[in-house]
Amino acid sequence: MSSVRTRIAPSPTGEDIHIGNLYTALINWAYAKKNNGQFIVRIEDTDRERYVKGAEEKILASLHAFSITNDEGPDVGGPYAPYRQSERLPIYKQHAEELIAKGKAYYCFCSKERLEELRSTQQKNKQIPRYDKYCLLNVKNAKERIAGGEKYVVRLNVTPDKKVWFDDVIRGKIEFDSNQIDDQVLLKSDGYPTYHLGVVVDDHLMKISHVVRAEEWISSTPKHVILYESFGWPLPVFAHMPILRNPDKSKLSKRKNPVWASWYLGEGYLPEAILNFLALQGWSHPDGKELFSVAEFIEKIDLKDIHPAGPIFDINKLQWMNQQYIQTLDNSSLKNKLLNFYEENQTIHGFLSNNKASETVLELAKTRMKALKDFSSLVHYLFESPGKDMMSEEHMQIIPLIKTALEQVASWKSSEILAVLKELMSKQSSAKMSLFYVLFTGSKQGLPLPEMLEVLGKDEVLKRLENLQK
Ligand code: GLU
Numbered sequence: 001m002s003s004v005r006t007r008i009a010p011s012p013t014g015e016d017i018h019i020g021n022l023y024t025a026l027i028n029w030a031y032a033k034k035n036n037g038q039f040i041v042r043i044e045d046t047d048r049e050r051y052v053k054g055a056e057e058k059i060l061a062s063l064h065a066f067s068i069t070n071d072e073g074p075d076v077g078g079p080y081a082p083y084r085q086s087e088r089l090p091i092y093k094q095h096a097e098e099l100i101a102k103g104k105a106y107y108c109f110c111s112k113e114r115l116e117e118l119r120s121t122q123q124k125n126k127q128i129p130r131y132d133k134y135c136l137l138n139v140k141n142a143k144e145r146i147a148g149g150e151k152y153v154v155r156l157n158v159t160p161d162k163k164v165w166f167d168d169v170i171r172g173k174i175e176f177d178s179n180q181i182d183d184q185v186l187l188k189s190d191g192y193p194t195y196h197l198g199v200v201v202d203d204h205l206m207k208i209s210h211v212v213r214a215e216e217w218i219s220s221t222p223k224h225v226i227l228y229e230s231f232g233w234p235l236p237v238f239a240h241m242p243i244l245r246n247p248d249k250s251k252l253s254k255r256k257n258p259v260w261a262s263w264y265l266g267e268g269y270l271p272e273a274i275l276n277f278l279a280l281q282g283w284s285h286p287d288g289k290e291l292f293s294v295a296e297f298i299e300k301i302d303l304k305d306i307h308p309a310g311p312i313f314d315i316n317k318l319q320w321m322n323q324q325y326i327q328t329l330d331n332s333s334l335k336n337k338l339l340n341f342y343e344e345n346q347t348i349h350g351f352l353s354n355n356k357a358s359e360t361v362l363e364l365a366k367t368r369m370k371a372l373k374d375f376s377s378l379v380h381y382l383f384e385s386p387g388k389d390m391m392s393e394e395h396m397q398i399i400p401l402i403k404t405a406l407e408q409v410a411s412w413k414s415s416e417i418l419a420v421l422k423e424l425m426s427k428q429s430s431a432k433m434s435l436f437y438v439l440f441t442g443s444k445q446g447l448p449l450p451e452m453l454e455v456l457g458k459d460e461v462l463k464r465l466e467n468l469q470k
Pocket of ligand 1: 199214217
């Protein structure tokens with residue numbers, strides 16, 4: 001068994017998997033794959049106030065939609081199950097007690113009121129708010145108080161005046177002063193661990209070799225380092241990824257960019273394009289390539305090559321990339337993707353599966369789609385003719401002329417249709433391609449008109465013109 005074991009540890013507190021977490025998932029998964037290791041999904045559902053029902057299922061479904069498959073997790077099990085923290089409470093309690101026995105943690109009974117008072121006095125005196133070790137120094141009968149039913153938390157006993165440091169693969173040595181680190185709560189009064197205890201215990205027990213996560217967790221890592229040392233466990237390798245940023249450099253947020261992976265899928269961005277785009281956040285292909293497969297990424301990725309500076313999440317770039325991916329699909333793959341995408345749209349589904357002309361349309365649409373969602377707006381007029389309300393006087397006047405011209409097309413082929421339209425335009429100055437477009441499609445541009453008229457068929461085209469005249 002390889003020694004590389006990576007993980008993501010999402011909290012089910014949102015709609016789905018955040019695109020930033022998908023990025024972290026990609027790096028963890030690719031790095032595990034590269035090293036023939038394992039990639040684990042662990043659900044960190046200990047914050048019961050922020051817990052969102054159904055979020056875990058959505059996170060797992062999105063990962064699968066991107067073919068980021070986990071070797072272990074709540075959905076597939078594994079040797080270190082359970083993989084849901086809420087099902088591991090006795091493990092955390094036991095580990096908290098182990099730390100207490102070693103003098104590395106202690107019980108705290110302080111009331112909310114006392115903690116608030118302490119905090120406000122410290123703030124008034126311009127001190128960093130932190131717990132003052134009151135219970136460590138004064139409580140001698142903790143066991144009896146607990147037996148008597150008193151509520152408690154367990155706190156980390158941080159030794160003052162020490163340097164706490166770790167090596168980060170991406171950022172080098174990161175050092176903290178232990179005087180800056182609070183006696184963090186490890187076990188809450190509801191029996192749930194805090195993130196810090198849960199993450200360290202589980203990463204150790206699940207034999208995680210590389211902890212690869214977003215940079216927002218850097219400030220938590222010294223607490224984790226103290227915990228590893230307190231337990232007497234070796235540190236995993238740490239790598240803190242850059243967080244993705246809005247174009248104004250602020251942290252990627254809902255206000256400025258869609259953040260849920262499912263939104264991107266719902267727009268018809270291809271998973272492979274999104275992964276390619278994400279791979280390039282903070283990393284460049286050694287040959288400077290912009291488009292590459294996930295297999296190639298797996299081959300080339302090394303954590304140390306990731307740049308720490310926050311990459312800008314440029315949705316226009318993603319659109320461009322998606323377009324490149326769509327263009328290189330062969331018709332049958334594109335068709336399958338569209339069939340899946342438009343599963344609920346019977347008209348498009350029916351057209352793609354039964355109509356021979358769909359091949360021509362696919363070919364034409366392929367170069368004009370930024371996302372699968374664009375397909376419906378490119379072809380909708382095949383299924384519904386534009387109404388009279390969309391026509392101006394100019395359009396109405398041209399109808400008899402174009403009708404007569406099209407009636408003369410003997411063999412209903414795009415080349416002949418085009419020839420007739422061109423002839424009309426040369427004879428009649430008011431006849432313009434944009435007018436023709438509106439007549440048949442309702443908009444001034446779209447897929448090449450002669451080809452689309454061929455797909456519509458002569459009868460339908462003439463019938464539409466007649467209807468407009470009624
Ligand atoms: N539960 C944390 C999150 O929501 C995990 C952070 C970590 O990877 O350590 O992202």
